[in-house]
Every structure is written in C-alpha cells, then in structure tokens.
Amino acid sequence: MNGVVKVTIDKRNVTRYSRKIGRMGNSLGVSLPKSLAAKLNVSLGDEIEFIENDSGEVVLKKARQGQLPDNVRSEVLEAFFDVFEEDRGILEDLRDR
DSSP, X not given: OOOOOEEEEOTTSOEEEEOOOEEEXXXXXXXXXXXXXXXXXXXXXXXXXXXXXXXXXXXXXXXXXXXXXXXXOHHHHHHHHXXXXXXXXXXXXXXXX
C-alpha cells in the first residue's frame, strides 16, 4: 500500500488524515499513519474498534492489545489472517455443517 498521507489541521485544532484505500488480499484496507498509530498506542497484532456515531462519523479506538507468544513471528500471524480472510466462506460453511 502507498505510504502517502496528507495531514491538515483546521481552525478547531482538529487533525485530519487522508489515506488512499488499498488492496489487502481480497479485502480493502487503509494503513494508519505512524503518528496516528502512536497516538492510539497500537502496533502489529493489536485490535482497533471502528465506532460509528449518530452523525455518521467513525471513531477509531484501541480495543485490546494482542500479545504474541515468543515463538510466533508477526509475519506468520499476518499470513494466517490473510488466508483466513481469503477462505472465510469455506470456513463459515464448515462451521454451519
């Protein structure tokens, strides 16, 4: 995914980040700018929530911190999630049998 980010600060001292949507396996995804990831205190393996309010705005919030076992590399976990997303329909079919 492209690392391009546009940051603007408007009159109300609100920081706005602009990112392009990219492909992540068979899904669409958006990367977090490094400064925003630092503000959210998130890193690889952490989970975030997308909360939509009554105005249709979406708020990002750190849900919980993921702890990988010492013997599991983060890139292995990423590959697992990619395969899981690609085969989600097959896995759901197996679950429903």
